[in-house]
Amino acid sequence: MPDAAPPGPGGPEPADLVVTGCTALVHGEDGGIGFTEDAAVVVRGGVIDAVTSAADAAGLPAAERVDARGQVAMPGLINCHTHAPMTALRGVAEELPVEEWFNDWIWPIETNLTERDVELGAMLACAEMIRGGVTCFADHYFLMDRVAAVVADCGLRADLGWAFFSSQGPAGRERSLEFALRWRGAAGGRITTSLAPHAPYTVDDADLAATADLARDHGLPVHIHAAENREQTEASLARHGRTPVEALRRGGLLDVDVLIAHGTGITDDDVALLGRATGRVGVATAPRGYLKFGWDTTPVRALSAAGVAVGLATDGAASNNSLDVWESMALTALVQKSAERDPRWLTARQALAHATTHSARAVGLAGRVGALTPGHRADLILVDLTGPHTQPVHDLAATLVHSARAADVVTTIVDGRILMRDRRLLTFDVPGIAAELAARLPALTDRAHGRRIQSYDG
Amino acid sequence: MPDAAPPGPGGPEPADLVVTGCTALVHGEDGGIGFTEDAAVVVRGGVIDAVTSAADAAGLPAAERVDARGQVAMPGLINCHTHAPMTALRGVAEELPVEEWFNDWIWPIETNLTERDVELGAMLACAEMIRGGVTCFADHYFLMDRVAAVVADCGLRADLGWAFFSSQGPAGRERSLEFALRWRGAAGGRITTSLAPHAPYTVDDADLAATADLARDHGLPVHIHAAENREQTEASLARHGRTPVEALRRGGLLDVDVLIAHGTGITDDDVALLGRATGRVGVATAPRGYLKFGWDTTPVRALSAAGVAVGLATDGAASNNSLDVWESMALTALVQKSAERDPRWLTARQALAHATTHSARAVGLAGRVGALTPGHRADLILVDLTGPHTQPVHDLAATLVHSARAADVVTTIVDGRILMRDRRLLTFDVPGIAAELAARLPALTDRAHGRRIQSYDG
Numbered sequence: 001m002p003d004a005a006p007p008g009p010g011g012p013e014p015a016d017l018v019v020t021g022c023t024a025l026v027h028g029e030d031g032g033i034g035f036t037e038d039a040a041v042v043v044r045g046g047v048i049d050a051v052t053s054a055a056d057a058a059g060l061p062a063a064e065r066v067d068a069r070g071q072v073a074m075p076g077l078i079n080c081h082t083h084a085p086m087t088a089l090r091g092v093a094e095e096l097p098v099e100e101w102f103n104d105w106i107w108p109i110e111t112n113l114t115e116r117d118v119e120l121g122a123m124l125a126c127a128e129m130i131r132g133g134v135t136c137f138a139d140h141y142f143l144m145d146r147v148a149a150v151v152a153d154c155g156l157r158a159d160l161g162w163a164f165f166s167s168q169g170p171a172g173r174e175r176s177l178e179f180a181l182r183w184r185g186a187a188g189g190r191i192t193t194s195l196a197p198h199a200p201y202t203v204d205d206a207d208l209a210a211t212a213d214l215a216r217d218h219g220l221p222v223h224i225h226a227a228e229n230r231e232q233t234e235a236s237l238a239r240h241g242r243t244p245v246e247a248l249r250r251g252g253l254l255d256v257d258v259l260i261a262h263g264t265g266i267t268d269d270d271v272a273l274l275g276r277a278t279g280r281v282g283v284a285t286a287p288r289g290y291l292k293f294g295w296d297t298t299p300v301r302a303l304s305a306a307g308v309a310v311g312l313a314t315d316g317a318a319s320n321n322s323l324d325v326w327e328s329m330a331l332t333a334l335v336q337k338s339a340e341r342d343p344r345w346l347t348a349r350q351a352l353a354h355a356t357t358h359s360a361r362a363v364g365l366a367g368r369v370g371a372l373t374p375g376h377r378a379d380l381i382l383v384d385l386t387g388p389h390t391q392p393v394h395d396l397a398a399t400l401v402h403s404a405r406a407a408d409v410v411t412t413i414v415d416g417r418i419l420m421r422d423r424r425l426l427t428f429d430v431p432g433i434a435a436e437l438a439a440r441l442p443a444l445t446d447r448a449h450g451r452r453i454q455s456y457d458g
Numbered sequence: 459m460p461d462a463a464p465p466g467p468g469g470p471e472p473a474d475l476v477v478t479g480c481t482a483l484v485h486g487e488d489g490g491i492g493f494t495e496d497a498a499v500v501v502r503g504g505v506i507d508a509v510t511s512a513a514d515a516a517g518l519p520a521a522e523r524v525d526a527r528g529q530v531a532m533p534g535l536i537n538c539h540t541h542a543p544m545t546a547l548r549g550v551a552e553e554l555p556v557e558e559w560f561n562d563w564i565w566p567i568e569t570n571l572t573e574r575d576v577e578l579g580a581m582l583a584c585a586e587m588i589r590g591g592v593t594c595f596a597d598h599y600f601l602m603d604r605v606a607a608v609v610a611d612c613g614l615r616a617d618l619g620w621a622f623f624s625s626q627g628p629a630g631r632e633r634s635l636e637f638a639l640r641w642r643g644a645a646g647g648r649i650t651t652s653l654a655p656h657a658p659y660t661v662d663d664a665d666l667a668a669t670a671d672l673a674r675d676h677g678l679p680v681h682i683h684a685a686e687n688r689e690q691t692e693a694s695l696a697r698h699g700r701t702p703v704e705a706l707r708r709g710g711l712l713d714v715d716v717l718i719a720h721g722t723g724i725t726d727d728d729v730a731l732l733g734r735a736t737g738r739v740g741v742a743t744a745p746r747g748y749l750k751f752g753w754d755t756t757p758v759r760a761l762s763a764a765g766v767a768v769g770l771a772t773d774g775a776a777s778n779n780s781l782d783v784w785e786s787m788a789l790t791a792l793v794q795k796s797a798e799r800d801p802r803w804l805t806a807r808q809a810l811a812h813a814t815t816h817s818a819r820a821v822g823l824a825g826r827v828g829a830l831t832p833g834h835r836a837d838l839i840l841v842d843l844t845g846p847h848t849q850p851v852h853d854l855a856a857t858l859v860h861s862a863r864a865a866d867v868v869t870t871i872v873d874g875r876i877l878m879r880d881r882r883l884l885t886f887d888v889p890g891i892a893a894e895l896a897a898r899l900p901a902l903t904d905r906a907h908g909r910r911i912q913s914y915d916g
Contacts, residue, residue, distance in 0.1 A: 090849075091856040095805045127846035291792035292860075294799040321860035322847060334749035341752040347553045388585035388883075389780060389864075391548075391892040392899060398549040402750075402779035406847075407865030425846075434849040441850060 014061035016416050017043040020054045022068035022382065023396065025075070027371045031357055033349045035396050041073050043378040046188075046415040051372050064418075066411060070386045072400065074352075075370050076135025076379040076412065077325040078359035080311030081223075081261040081284035083141045084150075085113075087128065088121035088437055089318035092445060098229070098293055099456050106318060107452035110142070112444050119146040120437040126154045127428040128323045130419045133409035135379040137323075138259060138284070138313075138363045140196050140223050144179050152187040154427045155419045157379060159259075159363050161196025161223045165454050166204045173197070173207060173214070180220050190415060192364065194259065199225035200247040201232060202454060208251030221257035221280075221364050224248070229295040233265035235457075245270035255279050257364055261313070262286065263303075264296045271299065275306030282362025284313035287331040289320045297335050300354075301345060311362030312355050326406035329355045333401055348397035382411035472519035474874050475501040478512045480526035480840065481854065483533070485829045489815055491807045493854050499531050501836040504646075504873040509830050524869060524879075528844045530858065532810075533828050534593025534837040534870065535783040536817035538769030539681075539719040539742035541599045542608075543571075545586065546579035546895055547776035550903060556687070556751055557914050564776060565910035568600070570902050577604040578895040584612045585886040586781045588877045591867035593837040595781075596717060596742070596771075596821045598654050598681050602637050610645040612885045613877045615837060617717075617821050619654025619681045623912050624662045631655070631665060631672070638678050648873060650822065652717065657683035658705040659690060660912055666709030679715035679738075679822050682706070687753040691723035693915075703728035713737050715822055719771070720744065721761075722754045729757065733764030740820025742771035745789040747778045755793050758812075759803060769820030770813050784864035787813045791859055806855035840869040 024039035040057030042050040086106075093105035118141070129137060136157035139147055144162040151158045162179040164172030173195075180193035197203040197211050203224075215222050227233050227244040236244050245266060248254055254277035263283045266274070274281050285298035300310045312328040314320045329351050336346035360370025369379045383404055385393065390403045412420040419427055482497035498515030500508040544564075551563035576599070587595060594615035597605055602620040609616045620637040622630030631653075638651035655661040655669050661682075673680050685691050685702040694702050703724060706712055712735035721741045724732070732739050743756035758768045770786040772778045787809050794804035818828025827837045841862055843851065848861045870878040877885055 088850065089852070090861060091852040094853055094856045095802050097801050124846050124849055131846060288792065291796040292801060294795050294801050317861075321856060324847065324863070334746060337752050338749040343555050343750060343752050344553050386889065386892070388582050388589060388886070388888045388892070389782065391582055391888070392546065392895055394547070394549040394899070394903070395552055398552045398779060402552075403548060403775075405782075405863060405865060407863060428846070430846045430849070431844065434844070434846070437850055441852070445852070 012061065014063055015042045015044050015049060016062070017064045017066070017378070017413070018057050018060055018062040019066045019068050019073055019380070019382065020057050022071050022073040024051050024073045024372055025352065026051060027357060027373065031353060033352045033397060039073065041372060041380060043416040046378055048372060048374050048376050048378050050374055066382070068382050071382040071384050071410065072396070073372065073380055073382055075356045075372060076381045076414065077133045077329070077355055078311060078363060078370065079129060079134050079137035079314055079323060079325050080259065080282065080359050080362045081286060081313035081315060082125070082137050082139055082323060083316030083318070084125035084137065084139050084147055085118040085121035085141050086316035086318040087125040087323070088117055088441070088444060090321055092318060101319065102456035103452065107454050107456070108447040109445055110453045111449065111451045112446060113142060115143050115146050117440060117444050118143040119150060120433055120440070122147045122150040123154070123428060123433045124430070124437065125317065125323055126150055126156050127425055127430050127433070130154070130156065130412045130425060131409070132324050132326055132406035133381040133383070133412055134323065134325050135381065135412060135414045136363065136365065136369060138194070138223060140261070148183045148186065148191055151191055155414050155417050157190045157369065157414055159192045159194055159223070161194040163196045163198050165198050165202045166207045167202070167454060173210060177214050177218070181218060188415065194221045194223040197222065197224050199228070200236065200244040205247065205251060208247060208253060212252030212256055215256040221259065222253055223259045223261070224253070225261045226263060227265035227270065228262040229293070230265045233267060243267055243270050245273055249273050254281065259284060259362060263298050264290050266299055266303070268302065271302045271306050274303065274308050280361070280364065282309045282311055284311050284362060285332060286313040286315040286320060286328060287335045288322065288327060289315045291335070292319070297339050300332065300336050301340055309358045309361035310354055311359035324406045325355070326404070326409070330401055348395070348401040351401045352397055378416035379414050381409050381413065383408050384410045472521055473500045473502050473507060474520070475522045475524070475836070476515050476518055476520040477524045477526050477531055477838070477840065478515050480529050480531040482509050482531045482830055483810065484509060485815060485831065489811060491810045491855060497531065499830060499838060501874040504836055506830060506832050506834050506836050508832055524840070526840050529840040529842050529868065530854070531830065531838055531840055533814045533830060534839045534872065535591045535787070535813055536769060536821060536828065537587060537592050537595035537772055537781060537783050538717065538740065538817050538820045539744060539771035539773060540583070540595050540597055540781060541774030541776070542583035542595065542597050542605055543576040543579035543599050543601070544774030544776040545583040545781070546575055546899070546902060548779055550776060559777065560914035561910065565912050565914070566905040567903050568911045569907065569909045570904060571600060573601050573604050575898055575902050576601040577608060578891055578898070580605045580608040581612070581886060581891045582888070582895065583775065583781055584608055584614050585883055585888050585891070588612070588614065588870045588883060589867070590782050590784055590864035591839040591841070591870055592781065592783050593839065593870060593872045594821065594823065594827060596681060598719070606641045606644065606649055609649055613872050613875050615648045615827065615872055617650045617652055617681070619652040621654045621656050623656050623660045624665045625660070625912060631668060635672050635676070639676060646873065652679045652681040655680065655682050657686070658694065658702040663705065663709060666705060666711060670710030670714055673714040679717065680711055681717045681719070682711070683719045684721060685723035685728065686720040687751070688723045691725060701725055701728050703731055707731050712739065717742060717820060721756050722748050724757055724761070726760065729760045729764050732761065732766050738819070738822065740767045740769055742769050742820060743790060744771040744773040744778060745786060745793045746780065747773045749793070750777070755797050758790065758794050759798055767816045767819035768812055769817035782864045783813070784862070784867070788859055806853070806859040809859045810855055836874040837872050839867050839871065841866050842868045
């Protein structure tokens with residue numbers, strides 16, 4: 001067999017897309033970040049076919065070419081934990097401790113949620129994420145059929161889970177499973193799914209164990225909040241004699257693939273448990289919200305040392321105000337240096353590794369996305385560095401992490417399809433969505449009924 | 459005398475500029491932040507003539523009109539402490555403790571500085587600041603005639619000080635004075651000046667006292683680094699038995715107008731001293747860099763309670779990687795909540811107050827800039843909130859501080875002159891500046907000579 005099909009009478013089959021003239025962010029054998037100048041990325045069938053030189057790609061026939069001179073091509077960002085529909089509640093409950101935020105605002109408001117609210121919130125969220133260079137997100141919410149439909153339409157990649165509480169009885173867990181099985185692999189494989197128990201403080205031990213059984217039986221991962229803050233860990237120890245992470249372990253959730261959101265209350269003993277997990281463990285860190293609530297931050301250094309993948313996230317816009325994963329990347333670098341009081345730790349290159357391969361591992365997509373490597377899905381973004389705020393460039397990793405901003409992402413590509421080009425969204429009508437959502441807000445945010453979907457006493 | 463000149467035969471004299479259809483950020487009697495919808499800002503002679511309704515302004519003749527529907531008009535941001543020319547060194551020395559950053563990189567490189575390097579760095583800095591909605595900055599550096607020339611040309615407002623060390627002998631202080639006197643009030647009043655001793659660890663007590671005398675004799679303010687971090691305060695106590703702020707007081711610098719950069723090492727006793735100062739005291743906080751160096755942050759709550767104006771800043775791009783004051787505003791809110799472990803503190807409205815009136819006080823321009831108030835200089839920016847990341851709006855202050863980004867500033871106006879319109883810079887050719895600077899970088903960053911301009915053992 002020859003190495004490649006011989007060219008036909010008309011020459012080689014054209015590539016679907018060639019991005020050329022860029023500097024490409026590449027990963028070395030050891031996972032380290034490097035840069036290749038004057039590069040080209042060749043895409044065929046939604047997959048990265050080659051990362052080559054601009055010169056080599058110059059004569060390559062292609063259905064579409066993107067001139068990316070002055071731009072960096074890098075893997076699309078992955079938002080490892082969010083609640084896309086909560087974008088409808090951006091700014092609704094500010095300057096509050098988490099108990100009041102949940103009990104007086106979010107959980108009362110969520111009794112009003114309609115499928116259309118969820119859909120419009122998810123549309124706005126996806127538009128924001130595409131504009132900010134996010135190509136994949138892990139979502140955890142309710143009425144998730146609407147989120148899945150938005151993802152299918154808009155071209156993003158997502159791992160979706162329908163959240164449940166033990167207060168819903170078995171129906172919650174069953175719905176989460178039914179959703180996960182029905183949508184798994186949809187949208188040409190862009191949609192993956194997870195079981196989504198809310199948290200150890202709202203899902204009891206029996207339900208955690210039942211979830212682990214379902215995960216094992218059906219080959220599904222689990223996406224859960226745990227040890228969100230130190231107070232939750234202390235409350236869990238006081239009431240049940242074990243940390244939230246220990247509750248996951250006892251429930252069998254560290255023997256299946258699990259994505260843990262936040263983990264700012266993870267203890268040293270928890271880190272050891274997570275390091276010994278037989279399943280894949282990822283932790284999603286969303287540092288902006290931890291600052292805003294006055295919490296500690298995720299122990300990224302200890303988790304990384306234990307071999308746990310720490311991915312970047314934003315949480316929902318109702319607490320975080322933003323789905324700006326670029327900011328999460330910068331804040332992870334800054335806050336980790338601050339928390340460890342060590343300016344040498346969490347370098348710009350490490351931050352880029354968390355944003356790319358570590359995040360891909362955290363959401364279970366290692367080897368499929370997170371690197372510009374032949375055979376990976378063609379999820380990539382182009383970042384313009386010609387603005388005055390990103391000049392001059394002494395250290396490209398530092399420029400990307402500490403000087404560039406989400407708005408410098410000019411082009412976003414998923415599975416080889418361009419979702420934003422030169423800052424123009426190609427799959428959303430933002431003014432229409434915003435106008436329809438604005439009209440629905442009075443009904444959505446009404447709290448006069450006095451009900452809530454759950455109570456927080458984390 | 460009539461209240462206003464009677465309209466001539468052609469009707470009233472046209473306004474120079476009318477910005478109409480915006481939501482205007484206004485300050486109440488108590489200094490609190492409010493918003494007026496469907497507003498118009500009328501500018502005459504470089505001054506805000508009126509903030510009125512869009513309806514009232516509809517028929518007003520104007521030389522220029524800006525349709526600002528969907529945008530917020532607010533006072534331009536003030537960068538209360540930076541080193542504009544150091545933009546040339548953005549990213550040159552990363553992931554380092556401050557001693558190595560100064561001794562091994564910055565101070566060796568600064569022996570190479572030429573006037574053209576300073577000018578190009580300042581140009582890039584001013585371009586970045588205009589693009590980020592900054593209308594005024596307080597600068598502290600060398601070869602400041604070149605910075606003043608850039609400011610005069612590009613249309614920004616600035617308070618400029620030529621830095622000096624005691625190691626330069628009396629010549630350093632004399633040059634700082636000579637510069638301050640020569641440029642004071644230049645560029646139609648857009649340039650104000652300060653004396654600029656570097657810091658209590660590089661300027662001795664005699665020179666601090668001499669600076670205070672010059673400030674008093676010439677009616678000049680003083681801009682100085684002090685108590686940059688806790689280690690400096692501890693070193694000062696160990697060596698001299700007094701904190702850096704106490705050194706300022708003993709030198710008489712709290713009896714003149716003083717702007718203190720950073721102050722993350724300010725103690726409780728220092729706060730009391732600053733609160734009792736007979737001169738105007740401002741403190742500039744640049745929170746990104748403190749996270750990056752692993753320092754504490756400025757004690758904003760205590761300083762504010764003592765009546766000290768805390769303004770927002772970025773420091774230079776060589777440490778901060780960015781002159782993004784919008785980010786400083788968000789980070790001040792976030793980091794203060796985190797440092798105080800109090801989500802109710804440093805609200806979005808307080809952050810906006812720090813960004814506007816408090817910053818104006820800190821740089822000695824209270825009553826002239828920092829509010830959209832008739833009689834103030836017409837330094838304002840327009841912020842577009844139609845992007846998906848700033849929708850919906852439940853709380854406009856939160857949207858501005860926590861969801862909007864510097865890149866949402868579409869128009870920047872100083873003294874009524876438009877410096878950026880619809881994201882297009884009108885007074886800079888960025889590619890030309892970046893290209894010339896790039897060519898000079900090898901000579902600028904050469905450290906083979908082994909010299910440095912100063913030694914850090916703060």
